[in-house]
Amino acid sequence: MTDHGELEPAAEDPGTLDLLAAALRRDAADLEIYTQVLTGALAEALPADAVAVERKRSMADRMAGRPGRIERLEVSTADQRLILTVVKGHPAGEVCKVVRGVVLSRRPVPLDEWARELATAVAARARSDAQARAALERLIHGD
Secondary structure, three states, X not given: OOOOOOOOOOOOOHHHHHHHHHHHOOOOOXXXXXXXXXXXXXXXXXXXXXXXXXXXXXXXXXXXXXXXXXXXXXXXXXXXXXXXXXXXXXXXXXXXXXXXXXXXXEEEEOHHHHHHHHHHHHHHHHOOOHXXXXXXXXXXXXX
């Protein structure tokens, strides 16, 4: 962090990653809010094609014009695919190793570890992208 409370672009400070991971799981107690906040933050911080969201819309959602509940969130980076699936109200995280678009391995992980992996990937993106850096600052500071 700089003196002004901003993320340093080249910082790989474990404290910064811890703050980001904490911000990414801040609302995890309420999965619906968590996935919505997370999806919004990722949409701001990452390219549009890096984030895929699958929703389930009930009849009530359709009638009210609501987008529905997020069931699956997938974040793709050059060498990883991070998947968060909500099954019967319980989150299931998965980290996949990707080489040239092919998934070589899949590893189920708890939500905390998934959030940490995601924080690392998003922080790496923020080092080279001012828009991503600004989105992360808003997420960390709760704006």
